[in-house]
Structures are given as structure tokens and as C-alpha cells.
Amino acid sequence: MTDLLWQKPGVHVDERIQQFCAGDDVILDREFFLFDIQASVAHAEGLQRIGILDADELSGITRELDALARDFTAGDFVLDNRYEDGHSAIEARLVERLGDAGRKIHTGRSRNDQVLVATRLWLKDRLAQVSALCRESATVALARAEVEAGLPLPGYTHLQRAVVSSAGMWWSAWAEGFIDNAIRARDTLAWVDANPLGSAAGYGVNLPLDRDHTTQALGFGRMQLSATYAQLSRGKFELAAIDALGSAMLDLRRLAWDLSLFTSTEFGFVALPPQYTTGSSIMPNKRNPDVIELMRASYASVAAGRAEVEQLLSLPSGYHRDLQFSKGAIFHAFGRGIGALGLLPDLLRNLEWKPEAMRAALEPSMYATDLAIDLAREGVPFRDAYRQAADPARWSEGDADASLAARVSPGAAGDMRLEVLRERLAALG
Template sequence: MSDLLWQKPGVKVDARIQNFLAGEDVILDREFFLFDIQASAAHAQGLQQIGILSADELAGLSRELDVLAEDFRAGRFVLDERFEDGHSAIEGRLIERLGDAGRKIHTGRSRNDQILVATRLWLKDRLSHLYALCRETAEVALARAEAEAQLPLPGYTHLQRAVVSSAGMWWGAWAEGFIDNAVRAQQTLEWVDANPLGSAAGYGVNLPLARDHTTQALGFGRLQVSAAYAQLSRGKFELGAIDALSTAVLDLRRLAWDLSLFTTAEFAFVALPAEYTTGSSIMPNKRNPDVIELMRASYASVAAARSEIEHLLSLPSGYHRDLQFSKGAIFHAFGRGLAALELLPDLLRNLEWKPENLRAALDPSMYATDLAVDLARQGLPFRDAYKQAADPARWAEGDPEASLAARVSPGASADLRLDVLRRRLQALT
């Protein structure tokens, strides 16, 4: 490992202790590295504005930061065990290339606000991706709801046959759900869109740092004003981002459960695209819905990450090294969660219903609720109508299309109000 930024003369560094302190930090920092470089460039611009750096020094630092970013993308620079973390790697590279100008880059900055701003930029990027995936999923579901509005589909409660439903209702539910998920991602993005750079270790510094400049240069919506709150917000903002992710992945879990059931031979309602299934290693007859099962499982990773960060935050104010462990949690949550969501739109575009099986699953009992409501509409008290409709002798083969057409309450099969959902989706920016 290269010389430590904080190492003092005469203080021995125990390799075992240092390995424990660093842990997998340098590996995790690969996720943040380009954002850390971006923030370092903005910080250098701010230092030049207040006279700490000359114009020539700024030009050299800006050039070398660009070269470092390109070398990292191309694999010519590897963030590995030579470095304590990504921050020290950037500073070490600048010192190696530029000497004293590189030694000035950390003026007015702490690794505390350095990791805060890199994390915040990373969260913005991930939330933007989450928002886009939720919008795309909602669009696919809404388009299929419009196209298949009156396709009969058995409706279930308690996993028991309940009433006649429709593919339009099933798709419309997911469309509205993922519109809400997109809204949640957008609102969370706006909430975390605050610049902590310049808060240093949580108490500011005795320099007139150009915090308004770095806010604008890094594309933040606002300045995170209080230097102390910048530290308090670490973990809190990560939890908010995970909560936004979890709402989408929770919907994905339930959708995947539906498809897991619908693809069984017992239901046989849906055929999945072949590429979303795998074979058995021993049973030649099998095609397994492994992709949707792992989609269903992905929520566990998101929930675990949330729990880990929540437990880390049992802390007083100020910075504490415990927070280092929050990085792995958010990477794991967003890595698993977004990977699953990325596969969802194409799955929904390409799954195929088996209409003959859908219709065959509609038995006479599923029209009993329609009968009860019809009797009530004719003036019979509903509880009496309910008792009459519960008599199997009154059940008969029904017309699923007529049942769907009669369900006129807003949001039901005859009044899906997909136009309302279409306007909501189009209103998203």
C-alpha cells in the first residue's frame, strides 16, 4: 500500500490493523471513482476562484484528472490494494504528475465530504436509472392494457378463484404501480440533489470556499447548507434512495410471483420468452422460469441493505468510521435491484397469454358476485342477495365478456380509465 495520507512520523502502521481498516474499501471505491474525479475537478475550480490555485495549476490539475478518468475507463489505471482508497489514489496520482499542485488539491477538503459528494453523485445517477426503468415498465404495461383490455383473465383472492377479471385490469395495475414508482424515484432524486462538497469534516474551514460554484458545476439542484447536517445526512439519504428502489422491486416481486404461478402446468396461462427460461441439468423435459425466480429474490438484497444501513446509523452526530460499511450495502442493493428491473420491460413486452386456458379456468362460481350485485340493483337488500347468490344451484355458465362489460365502477374492467394513466405517464418529465 502506498504512503497513507494521514500517516505521522514515528507512528507504526500495523498491516493487520490497516487491512481491517481498509477492508474492501478500495474495491468498492471503483464504483465511485469517476464521480470522485468529477468532484475533484470542481473543487479545484473553486480553489482557483479563491486564490489557492493559479490558473496554470488549475489547468494542470484539470488535464490530469481528465487523463486519470480516461485511464480508469480504459483499464490503464487500476484501483487496487496499492491504495488505501479512491481518494488517496486520486491525490497520489496528482502529486506524482504535478508535484506541489497535486499537494494543494486537498486544501479545504476532507475525505468526509469527498465521499459524501461522490456518493451523492452516484445516488443521483442510480435514481435516474431507476426512474427511467420504472417509466419504461409502466409504458409497456399500459400499452398492453390498452391492447388487451377485454381479454378475460381469472381473478383470484387467497389464491382461490374469485371473479372474472381481465388482462386489461392486470396490466393496468402494474402500469399504475410503476408510474407511482417512477414518481417516487423522481421525488427521491430531488431530495438527495444537494451538494455536500465544502462541508469538510463537518465543521467547515477557514476559507471562503466557492460552494455555490461547485454546486452548479456538479449539476446539483441546491447547496446542502449546514456543514454539520452534511455529515448527519450520510446514511439517511442512502436509506431514502433504497426505499425508492424497494417500492419498485417489491412490485417486481409480486409480479414475478404471478408469472411463476401462471407459467405452471396447473395454471398454464402464460408462455415466457424462451430466453427467460433455463433447462434442468438432469431432467430433459424441464424449462424453468429461473429469471423470474431471481427477480422475485432480488428484493431480499434490497431489504438486507436497508437493514444494514439502518443499524449502522445508531450513532451520535458527526462522522464515524462505521459509515464506511454503508458503501457495500448500497452497491449490493442497487446492483441486484436495477439488474432485475432492467430485464423487466422486455419480459413484459414478449410474454404471451394462452387465451384458451384463461377461458377454461373461468368456472360458474366466478359469476356469483355479479349475480349478487345484479339482485341488489333490482332492489333486494345486498345481504339477502348475497345469500341467494351463494346457492350453487343458481350458478350457471356465464359470458365472460358480458361480465367484464357490466363491471362499470371506475377502475374496473368496463371503465379502466387508462386515459388517466396515460396522461399521468406523459406528465412525467
């Protein structure tokens, strides 16, 4: 391992303790590395603007940081256990290539605000991905709601057949849900869009750092002003981001549950695209819905990440090394979550309904609610109408298409108001 940034003369480093402290940090920092380099460029520009670096030093640092980013992307530079973490790797590379100019890069910053700004940039990128994937899923669901608005589908409560519904209503539910999820991810991105770089270890430094420049150069919406609050926000902002992801994943989990049921032989309403199923290792007759089952399971990783970050935040103010463990939590949560969300749009585009099975599952009892409402419209008090409609002798084979057309309450099958959803979706850009 290269010399530790914090190592002092006469201090012996116990390798076992150092391994415990570093853990898998250098591996995890691969996720942040390009953002760390980006922030280092902005920091160097800020140092030049206040006279810490001269123009030639800035030029050399920028050149070498750009080269490091290219080498890392190409696999020519590997972030491994030669380094304590990604931050030390950047400084070591600059010192190796530039000597004293490289030793100046850490002026006015701490690894605390260095990891904060890299994390913040990473969260912005991931939240943008979540919002975009939710928009795409909503777009597919809305398009299919329009085409399949009148296709009858049993509606269930308590997993029992309840009323006549439609594929259009099923699709519109996911369209509106994922529009809301996209909005939440977008709004959370705007909330975390605050620049912590320049807060150092949480108390600022005795230099007139040009934090306005780094805020603009890194594309932040605002500066996170209080140096101390910048430290306090670590974990808090990550929780908000995980919550936005979790909102989408909860919907995905329920959608996957529907498809798990609908694709079973007992229901038989849906055929999945072949690429979304796998075979059994022993039963030649099987095609298993593994993809939707793993989609359903992916929320567990998001919930686990949230729980881990939340538990780490039982801390007083100021920086504490406990927060190092938040990296793995957010990487795992977003890795699993975005992986699952990324497969959803094509699944929604390509799943196929089986209309015959859907209509065959409709039974006379499912029109009882319609009968009760019709009686109430004729002037029968609803509770009396309810009792009359509960009598199986009054049930008969209904007309699914007529039932759907008569369901004219806003948002129901007869008045889905998909144009309103189109407007909300369009407003997302």
C-alpha cells in the first residue's frame, strides 16, 4: 500500500488494524472514482482562482486528472489495495506525475468533503436514472392502457374475485404510479443537489475558497452553506435518495407479484416474453418466471440499505468513521434497484394477455356491486340495495363490456382520464 495520507513519523501502522479500518473501501470507491476525479478538477480550479496554484500547475493537474479518468475507464488504471481509498489514489497519481504540484491538491479540503461531494454527484446520477426509468415504464403502461382500455380482467380484493375490471385499469394504475415515482426521484434529486465541497472536515478552512465556482463547475443547484451541516447531511441525503428509489421498487414488487400470479397455470392470464423466463435444471417441462421473482426480491436490498444507513446515523454532530459503511449500503441498494427497474420497460412492452382465460374467470358474483349501485340509483337505500344484491338468486351472467362502460366514476374503466396522465407525463420532460 502507498504511504497513508494521515501517516505521521514514528507511528507504527498495524496491518490487521489498517485492514479492518480500510475494509473494502478501495473497492467500493470504484463506484465514486470518476466523480471524485471530476470534483478534484473543480477543486484545483478553485485553488488557482485564489492563488494556491499557478496556471501551469493547474494545467498539469487537469491534464493528469483527465488522463487518470481515461485510464480508469479503459482499465489501464486499477483501483486496488495498493491504495487506502480512491482519494489517496488520486493524490498518489498526481504526486507521481507532478511532484510538488500534486502535493498541493489537498489544500483546503478534507477526505470528509471529498467523499461528500463524490457521493452527492453519484446520488444525482443515480436518481436521474431512476426518474428516467420510471418515466419509460409509465410511458409504456400508458400506451397499453389506451390500446387495451376495454379488455376485461378480473379485479381482486384479498386475492378473491371481486368485480369486473380491465387491462386498461391495470395499466393505468402502473402508469400513474410510475409517474409519481419519477416525480419523487426528480424532486429528491433537486433536494440533494447541494454542493458540500469546501466544507473540509466540517468547520471550513482559513482560506477564501471559491465555493461559488465549484458549485457552478460541478453543476450543483446551490451551495450547501454551513460547513458543519454539510457533514451532518451525510446519511440524511442518502436516506432520502434510497426512499425515492424504494417508492419505485415497492410498485415494482407489487407489479411483479401480479405477474407471478397471472402467469401461473391457475390464473393463466399472461404469457411472459421467453427471455424473461428460465428452465428447470431437472424438470424438462418447466419455464420459470425467475426474472419477475428477482424483481420482486430486489426491494429487499433497497430496504436493507436504508436500514443500514439509518442505523449508522445514531451519532452526535461532526464526522465519525461509522459513516464509511454507508457506501456499501447505497451501492447495493441502487445497484439492485436500478438493475431491476432497467428490465421493466421491455417486460411491459412484450408481455401478452390471454383474453379467453381472462373472460372465463369472470363469474356472476362479480356483477353484484354493479347491481347494488343500479338499485341505489333507482332510489333503494344503499344498505338495502347491498342486501338484495348479496342474494345469489339475483346473480346472472353479466355483460363485461357493459359493466366496464357503466363504471363512469373518474378514474374507473368508463372514465379513466388517460389524457390527464399524458399531461403529467409530458410535464416530466
